[in-house]
Structure formats: C-alpha cells, structure tokens
Amino acid sequence: xxxxxxxxxxxxxxxxxxxxxxxxxxxxxxxxxxxxxxxxxxxxxxxxxxxxxxxxxxxxxxxxxxxxxxxxxxxxxxxxxxxxxxxxxxxxxxxxxxxxxxxxxxxxxxxxxxxxxxxxxxxxxxxxxxxxxxxxxxxxxxxxxxxxxxxxxxxxxxxxxxxxxxxxxxxxxxxxxxxxxxxxxxxxxxxxxxxxxxxxxxxxxxxxxxxxxxxxxxxxxxxxxxxxxxxxxxxxxxxxxxxxxxxxxxxxxxxxxxxxxxxxxxxxxxxxxxxxxxxxxxxxxxxxxxxxxxxxxxxxxxxxxxxxxxxxxxxxxxxxxxxxxxxxxxxxxxxxxxxxxxxxxxxxxxxxxxxxxxxxxxxxxxxxxxxxxxxxxxxxxxxxxxxxxxxxxxxxxxxxxxxxxxxxxxxxxxxxxxxxxxxxxxxxxxxxxxxxxxxxxxxxxxxxxxxxxxxxxxxxxxxxxxxxxxxxxxxxxxxxxxxxxxxxxxxxxxxxxxxxxxxxxxxxxxxxxxxxxxxxxxxxxxxxxxxxxxxxxxxxxxxxxxxxxxxxxxxxxxxxxxxxxxxxxxxxxxxxxxxxxxxxxxxxxxxxxxxxxxxxxxxxxxxxxxxxxxxxxxxxxxxxxxxxxxxxxxxxxxxxxx
Numbered sequence: 293x294x295x296x297x298x299x300x301x302x303x304x305x306x307x308x309x310x311x312x313x314x315x316x317x318x319x320x321x322x323x324x325x326x327x328x329x330x331x332x333x334x335x336x337x338x339x340x341x342x343x344x345x346x347x348x349x350x351x352x353x354x355x356x357x358x359x360x361x362x363x364x365x366x367x368x369x370x371x372x373x374x375x376x377x378x379x380x381x382x383x384x385x386x387x388x389x390x391x392x393x394x395x396x397x398x399x400x401x402x403x404x405x406x407x408x409x410x411x412x413x414x415x416x417x418x419x420x421x422x423x424x425x426x427x428x429x430x431x432x433x434x435x436x437x438x439x440x441x442x443x444x445x446x447x448x449x450x451x452x453x454x455x456x457x458x459x460x461x462x463x464x465x466x467x468x469x470x471x472x473x474x475x476x477x478x479x480x481x482x483x484x485x486x487x488x489x490x491x492x493x494x495x496x497x498x499x500x501x502x503x504x505x506x507x508x509x510x511x512x513x514x515x516x517x518x519x520x521x522x523x524x525x526x527x528x529x530x531x532x533x534x535x536x537x538x539x540x541x542x543x544x545x546x547x548x549x550x551x552x553x554x555x556x557x558x559x560x561x562x563x564x565x566x567x568x569x570x571x572x573x574x575x576x577x578x579x580x581x582x583x584x585x586x587x588x589x590x591x592x593x594x595x596x597x598x599x600x601x602x603x604x605x606x607x608x609x610x611x612x613x614x615x616x617x618x619x620x621x622x623x624x625x626x627x628x629x630x631x632x633x634x635x636x637x638x639x640x641x642x643x644x645x646x647x648x649x650x651x652x653x654x655x656x657x658x659x660x661x662x663x664x665x666x667x668x669x670x671x672x673x674x675x676x677x678x679x680x681x682x683x684x685x686x687x688x689x690x691x692x693x694x695x696x697x698x699x700x701x702x703x704x705x706x707x708x709x710x711x712x713x714x715x716x717x718x719x720x721x722x723x724x725x726x727x728x729x730x731x732x733x734x735x736x737x738x739x740x741x742x743x744x745x746x747x748x749x750x751x752x753x754x755x756x757x758x759x760x761x762x763x764x765x766x767x768x769x770x771x772x773x774x775x776x777x778x779x780x781x782x783x784x785x786x787x788x789x790x791x792x793x794x795x796x797x798x799x800x801x802x803x804x805x806x807x808x809x810x811x812x813x814x815x816x817x818x819x820x821x822x823x824x825x826x827x828x829x830x831x832x833x834x835x836x837x838x839x840x841x842x843x844x845x846x847x848x849x850x851x852x853x854x855x856x857x858x859x860x861x862x863x864x865x866x867x868x869x870x871x872x873x874x875x876x877x878x879x880x881x882x883x884x885x886x887x888x889x890x891x892x893x894x895x896x897x898x899x900x901x902x903x904x905x906x907x908x909x910x911x912x913x914x915x916x917x918x919x920x921x922x923x924x925x926x927x928x929x930x931x932x933x934x
Contacts, residue, residue, distance in 0.1 A: 459530030533663025574902035636819025646805030741797025
C-alpha cells in the first residue's frame, strides 16, 4: 500500500516540478533574446505582428474605397453641373440660330391672303318680277298677240323673254334647270330627232317626259313644229356637236333668236354660214361660252389681261379688293384706292382638262358621227380661254377707232386679227386597248408672235437702202438691231414702231383627255407673276394670284373666290355637269340685254331689222368665230378630218 501512495506523490511532485519550470520559463520570457528565425521584439502580451498588419491593411482599403466613392460621386456631380451649363449654352446658341433661321424664312416667306368676293346682284333678281313673269306666261299661253318690246312706251316693264329648248339631253337638262330656277319663261321643248335612227314618236315621247319634269306647256317631236311656234322668242340649241348647223339655220330662218351650245360647229365654214344668216336677218346668235360670264373670269380680264396704263385703270368692272383683305369684299368699282396688281403682260399659258369617260362607242364622246372627240368637247374651252388674252390685248392697244361699248372703248376686230401665228397638235384614239375614230387624248400648242418663222435665223436680209420695203419689214429690221440707211429710218413711221412694241406674244400649251382625270386648272403666266384658275377651269369661282419679285422669288399669294348663285336645282334631279348653276350668268345677261335693247325680230317693219340686242360684249362674234377656226386648225393638225 505504501508503494502505491508514494508513486502517486511522486507523480504529483513531478507535476509540480514541471509547473515550476513553466513558470520560470514564463518569467524568463520577459528577457530580450535573438532568435535564429527572427530579430524582432517578441512579447506574448501583445498580438502577433501578422495580425496587426492585416488590420491596418483593411483600414487602408476601407478608406481607399471611401475615397474612390467620393471621387466618383464628386465627378458625377461636377460633370452633371458642367453638362447642364453646356446644354444651356448650346440651347441658347440653338435658339439664336433657330430664331435667325425663322427670321430668314419669315422674310422670304410669301404673304398669304384669302378673299371672298360677292358678285353684284343678278339682273333678274334686281327686277324682282318673278310673279309678273308668271302672269305674262299665262297670257302668252292663252294665245295673246306678241308685243314689240323694243321702244314700246306703253309698257313700263318689258314682257318676259320666251325661251324654247331644242334637245332633251344632259346639257339641256342642266340649262333648263337654270332657266326655270331663275324664273325664266320656257314655253316649248323639242327632243332631238333622227338620233340613231329613232322615229318621230320616240322623239315626241322624250320631249313629253322632259316637259313634264320642268312643267313646260308645249312639246314637239320635230324641229319644224317648234319653228312654227309664235310664242317663242329665243331657242337654246342643245343637240350633239355635228347637228348644230341645220337646227340653227331653221330657227333663224323662222325669225327666232338662237343660243347654240358649244362648240358652235365642227368646222369654221359651218359656223360662218350660221352667223351670216343671223346677220342677214338681224337676229341674235351666240355660242354658249358660259366661262366668259363667270364673275371670276370678268375680274381676270379687267384686272390682269387688259393692259393697264395706270393703277386706276385696274379698277375691275367685276369686283374690287381693298388693301386690307380682312373679310368679305363687296362689289365696289368706285373705290378711290383699288387693289392694283403689277403683274405685267401675259406671256404664257398652261391648261389640262381631262376626265375618264365611259367606254361606250355609241355615246357622243367617242362617236365620230356625233362630232365626238376631246378637242371639240373640252379642248375648245382651252382655246377660248387663250383667246381672252389675245382679244383683251388688242382691245387695250390702239383705240383710235374704238367705240364706247358698255362704258369701255371697244373696236371691231376681225377673227383674222385674233388668229395665232402657229398651231401645232398631236393626239391619238387609244383607250384601254381599243382604238376609236376620235381624239381620245390631244396635246396642242398655240403661239402668238414670231410670225410664221418662230425664231429669227440671225441674218439681216433686209435691203440696207430701203428700196420698196414695207413699214412692217422696216420695223422688223429695227427690232432685230439691223443697220438701216437714213432713208429707211425716215420711212419707219412711229405708228408701225409702236405697233411692234405692243405686239401680242404668248405661247399656250394644252392637254385634253377622255381617259384620265386632271386638275382642270388653267394658269396664266405674266412678267411678274402667275394667275391660276382653280378647277374646273371652264366654270371657275376661285383663283390664286402669285406675285413674284426679281429672279422668281414669291412675294405674295392671294386666293380670290366668288360665290355661285343661290338657286335650287333639287326639284329637277341631280345636275349632270359641275357648277351647272353658272348657266344663270349667261341667261341673266341675255335677259338684261333683251330687256334694255329689245328683242330682235319681233317687228315686221324692215326699218326695225337689225335693232335690239344682237351681241354681248363678253362674247363678241369675232371671238366666237376665232374659237371655231383655231379649234379646226388643231383638229386638222391631228388629221381629224382625214
């Protein structure tokens, strides 16, 4: 047992001895010493060197990260502020540039104006005598004796003009609608007979149906029956183009005045026969060139086409526009300060009339035997509009031998004076792969000026010594800058010189078509601007006036328009042609002229023959004949008559 205890004690002593050794070692640890592996100071009471270095590294990294974040944030803030400063600066520059560009654009931007012009009251409206017309119509239907309107002092007011309609087609429907709607007296109608071989009864049936539509009391199946009607003063001939001659001659020979639908005739020879017959019998004969009677066309002629010698000459007989251009302008020819357009002389003209017609060979549009073709149908309108410029130029020139007509100086012109120096034309009859014996599409040019040669070859082929040269040859030489001998210069009169100074020169180019649509616009080109008749140009009520400065810069743009008559066509069905109400302008002028000057042909007294209303200044006889002659020249150029 002793041995066991001793062993345990020894073990405890051993542990104590080891603990003492460790304690001594711990005390000895406070003494500095050199280690083979390290010369640094070591103390068990502080953290190891590696642990301390890691701590400071983390701190440095943290502050570096914060510094980077701050720099980035500061850079962003500074950059954003600088961006906005630059953006504002750029915007200011951009605004200045935009304002400068706007100022430049506004400086060169044309001034735009819109004017609505009110035409004067119609003659028929101003009389306010529709009730009187109705009572006179009843009297005429009772077979009362016709009264002589011209110079009859027993009547305070003239008796109504009694109309008859020869034809019952589309155009006759629209024209009769205008007659009845405006309160005119229509006493009879006859349908076109011998149309596609129809018999008399068929024509009579169509005339009866037409008469019922418009409440016309008398209707006939033959032209001869209408010619014998004593209650007819004037006949509106609305047959197809090839059938204008015979009905017109028959009515004239029966003592009736005639308004014939355009074209007057297919050939100039036929038209001349018609007007010669009217002149021989002292009767009124006129082609229904309704375009000339629209207030807008009258304004065009008096304001732009006639040569103006002073601003006051520009006062329009049709309308006036004051410089304010604020709202609706009334009909005022007495303005002391009228609007004056300094466009100069007309130099060129353009027009395109076209519409797709039905592919029906029996219809008059594509039927040669019925006088079909686009030139006779709508091309004649373009010729007529071109003649407006030629006629007004001649009337504005030498007026020594002119007479006062309608308050203006007018001299009698011959159709030869209005003839152009050259007419060129081409066309074809093709339509959707089919070929027709008429001009389906045509293109033609009309030139006034340059005589028959067009462009001078540059040679002075005139005798320098004068010789037997005419004043015209001498003037041509002077105009070309050729040398003239003293005797030749003396022979050159001032009259011939001024005649060439005022020579009318205009180049007109037109297109017409039955197979495509078009704007139906017409453009007149002047020295200092343009005037565009908005479509349909054959019955216009709006136009745009472009005033240009030097080098073609557009200075001012003015849109002028007139209101159409306020009449109701609805009781007679839909109109066949656009702006058919414009027929009232023609009817009104004829009614006014007949009422003031008298109805030709009413008296059996030979001394009274040729008295009354024989011609309207808006549509002179020479212009009507010139229109037919130029249209015929266009057709000949296209081999229409071959």
